Amino acid sequence: MNKSLITLTAAATATVSKILNFSCVDGPGNRLVIFLQGCNFRCQNCHNPHTIGICNHCGDCANHCPADALSMRQADSGKSQVIWNPELCTHCDTCLAVCPTQSNPKTRRYSVEEMLAIVRKNNMFITGITVTGGEATLQLKFIIALFSRIKADPRLNHLTCMIDSNGSLSETGWLKVIPVLDGAMIDLKAWQEETHLWLTGRDNHRVFQTLHLLASHKKLHEVRLLHIPTITDFQGEIDDLAHYLLQLPASTRIRLNAFQHHGVTGEALNWPICTKEEIESLAQQLEKYGVNNVVRPAVLSS
Secondary structure (H helix, E strand, O other), X not given: OOHHHHXXXXXXXXXXXXXXXXXXXXXXXXXXXXXXXXXXXXXXXXXXXXHOOOOOOOOHHHHHOOOOOEEEXXXXXXXXXXXXXXXXXXXXXXXXXXXXXXXXXXXXXXXXXXXXXXXXXXXXXXXXXXXXXXXXXXXXXXXXXXXXXXXXXXXXXXXXXXXXXXOOOOHHHHHHHHHHOOEEEEEOOOOOHHHHHHHHOOOOHHHHXXXXXXXXXXXXXXXXXXXXXXXXXXXXXXXXXXXXXXXOOOOOEEEEEEOXXXXXXXXXXXXXXXXXXXXXXXXXXXXXXXXXXXXXXXXXXX
């Protein structure tokens, strides 16, 4: 293997919230999914709010942990930091509930080499790697390093490398990762800028730029629309939305997700959930306009 590539990627690390060894819903085939910690959106409807913040080691979680799996320890820098003991942890999630920064103290810092070891261990059982979050592209250096090493390894380069993103990465950032990227799944959280800003705290200009750029490079695998009845504006803007989706490559999947209360906090717990009938209605409206590659939720109660 190219020694310069190994040297270039040796220093890249990432804060990881969770790793799923097998998943069939995060891209094509059976995939290893890496959840990176940290997000630049503040979605009111976030289903993984504990992935938003980065731990500031305030110690609130350690003080409340009923299993004593969290403790404070002085680091070499002289500052106190939270230490997680997975052997004592009962995963009661009390720490997530009390964290003032919507963070997760049960994270781990991985090097590229450590992550490659996990990929190699699961290599025979997966078709690819998906990096998600939080917002995965906030740790772009690690993603580029990991994907570059996978593509350069004859034993791993059959694996597809994909990113699940909110679309906020700059054009410059996408152009850096595109050479080692097989595809991306992008969330379009609302059509109108005003609605998107209210939902996420950010406008959607960069999201549309991302969709255009990835489509032009044939890297846009999927656009994801989360339908929240009376909250999101997809049905009210169905004409413009469908017209836009029809301009994307025919191979791009349009995945519809139905809002549920699982994992959400705050005001969103009072929002109406999306029923099977409501998501089917949105799917049929898009299909009437000729949007054919619509993917419905796999399991959803009426």
